[in-house]
Amino acid sequence: MTITGLDREVLLTLNAFGGGSNNLWDLANNSLFRGFPVFFSLVALWFSGDQPERRGRMLAGLLAVCLATMLSVWSQFHTAVHIRPILDLAIPLDTVIPRTPWDRTNSFPSDTATLFFSLAAVVFVEKRWVGLFCFVWVAAIVAIPRIIVGLHYPSDILGAFILGPATVFLFATLPYPKGLFERALTWFEGRLYIVHALLFIFLAEAFDLFPSLQALGKVFARMLHS
Template identity: 40%
Template sequence: MSISSLDSSSIAELSAFLGGNGIGNKLFRLLIYNVGENPLLRGVPIFFPLLLLWFGNASAERRSRILTGLLATCAAVGISVSMQYLVPVHTRPVLDPALSLQMATQQWDHDSSFPSDTAMLYFALSTTIFLLNRRAGIAVFLWSLLSAGLCRVALGWHYPSDIFGSLVIAPAVVLLFDKTAMIRGKIQALLESSQNRMAVINAVLALFIAEAYNLFPGLRSLVETLVRIIRKNFDLPG
């Protein structure tokens, strides 16, 4: 069976179960809509341990790894948004009339869904946490698979392959940044020279958390503008 067939059959089965009237179906709907679409329920299990790791240990080495991971997260989300615009793989399942999904719809500014930028964000942050605390990292990875993975597939925003793509790309980007001595070294040197200006660093962290909590509206807008410029100058479709 092809990946496309597996995607379609998985979506169809989840949609049918989501639209059922049994107690199990109703509990599943309650879980999917609240965990998948509520930013507080979805985000706190990820951002809370991240902040604990930041404020729980003030060493420049540990904080440099966190900042390196956050920089890699921005890069991973940028890659995801760019791929959705420039390398469309398939249309979002909820927008495919052939699937006839039993799901709520919303407005989208683009049709392509591969890879999932939400899953990319959550898997990148989970990898960052895992590099610092394995137990917490495993826990947040499992939460990310549920909240940014299963829930968004069940809602029809993504196919399973979109989530799998993010699961491969996001950790790879974070690990690449973490293992690049120049990047971590520069960030650690910056932290060590900024001990008297940590309020500025903390303010930057707060801005990142605010952007990430809302799925990077500012970063996405910048990437979308860049993509439009590229399309206009290189005569690309879309």
């Protein structure tokens, strides 16, 4: 069996499990339910101690989250690995998602899974057991349901699992991003409320997949092509 055939077989097997379940999709797509353990852990780790080294490492990790997510979205727009399952009417899917056109027909890798796996990796770097729990939560609540309803192939999720954490782990080991953020935290030592405010805005946007940034990106794209 080819990789493409295995991808499709796993997709159809999982889809038969609950692709038509509104309850499953409502839970998996609920921002608070799917994101609570990850975002709670990030905030708790940030405020667990005034340690510039840890906070610098976390900020470098969050920068990696942004980069990995942007790469995943770019890949969906500019590569042609395979069409999103829900858009391929030749695949007999049972799904609660309308099979209507999307702005991104390519689905590799999953940008949602990339974001959440990346955030789980930031937690993992600081607290291994908590991070492992976050990885399992993201896989079960965020990633696998997206296969079940036909938004992604298993390979899309696997690609996200590799891309997101690999980028975070790379940034966690490189000295430059961490050192730069550590120095910035030292400069803002008497004005950490500014850093906290920026962190709050980032997490608020990330909580629902950067909707404002995506909208701004589309506006700028239209302006450039007008």
